[in-house]
Amino acid sequence: DTAVSQTPKYLVTQMGNDKSIKCEQNLGHDTMYWYKQDSKKFLKIMFSYNNKELIINETVPNRFSPKSPDKAHLNLHINSLELGDSAVYFCASSQVPTGFTGELFFGEGSRLTVL
Amino acid sequence: DAKTTQPNSMESNEEEPVHLPCNHSTISGTDYIHWYRQLPSQGPEYVIHGLTSNVNNRMASLAIAEDRKSSTLILHRATLRDAAVYYCIPRGGYGGSQGNLIFGKGTKLSVKP
Numbered sequence: 001d002t003a004v005s006q007t008p009k010y011l012v013t014q015m016g017n018d019k020s021i022k023c024e025q026n027l028g029h030d031t032m033y034w035y036k037q038d039s040k041k042f043l044k045i046m047f048s049y050n051n052k053e054l055i056i057n058e059t060v061p062n063r064f065s066p067k068s069p070d071k072a073h074l075n076l077h078i079n080s081l082e083l084g085d086s087a088v089y090f091c092a093s094s095q096v097p098t099g100f101t102g103e104l105f106f107g108e109g110s111r112l113t114v115l
Numbered sequence: 116d117a118k119t120t121q122p123n124s125m126e127s128n129e130e131e132p133v134h135l136p137c138n139h140s141t142i143s144g145t146d147y148i149h150w151y152r153q154l155p156s157q158g159p160e161y162v163i164h165g166l167t168s169n170v171n172n173r174m175a176s177l178a179i180a181e182d183r184k185s186s187t188l189i190l191h192r193a194t195l196r197d198a199a200v201y202y203c204i205p206r207g208g209y210g211g212s213q214g215n216l217i218f219g220k221g222t223k224l225s226v227k228p
Contacts, residue, residue: 004158035218041200041220042218042220043153043159043202043218044218045216045217090158090159092158092159103161103164104151104159104161104216105161106158106159106160107158108157108158109156109157109158
């Protein structure tokens with residue numbers, strides 16, 4: 001069983017469309033994340049949710065909206081897609097006990113191409 | 116967030132040890148030093164972490180300088196599968212935004228057969 005799974009793995013779409021990427025983790029973790037890796041391979045955090053509540057929201061356009069229906073799922077919805085949104089998006093999860101930084105488990109990534 | 120400096124790239128021969136350095140001179144006293152790696156076309160994966168003492172696990176060893184301003188990830192016998200980008204990441208000792216993983220550019224390790 002895959003610990004952190006993302007769908008779809010590949011997504012090709014036109015500018016202006018709205019798309020979603022889904023993420024599920026079966027590790028029982030409380031915290032989930034979305035990271036973006038651009039064409040220069042920089043990995044940057046976008047959002048972090050702890051027990052369905054948003055705890056980190058880095059400087060991300062409000063066209064990006066994360067949704068966490070339960071603590072095992074964190075979906076990423078993107079409105080009005082732009083060329084610059086083309087990237088690989090990684091979902092991750094961790095269990096973060098107080099006073100310790102837990103290991104992050106990453107999914108395999110979803111490659112979004114905006115034409 | 117503590118800044119890190121790593122070589123852009125390193126090369127190794129298969130079955131030889133590899134020492135991957137990282138400078139993190141602005142690290143705070145509560146930051147753990149985490150190492151992750153990203154194999155081609157995959158998500159990052161955890162390698163090892165430590166605070167002050169040297170650490171060993173099945174994947175690697177982590178040697179931390181006494182002043183904590185630098186650390187070295189040691190792969191004892193490199194395999195072709197170890198070819199990846201290795202990230203050294205100081206990370207806050209508590210949850211929330213201080214516990215955030217901030218990735219730098221990392222070191223691209225190539226392993227020659």
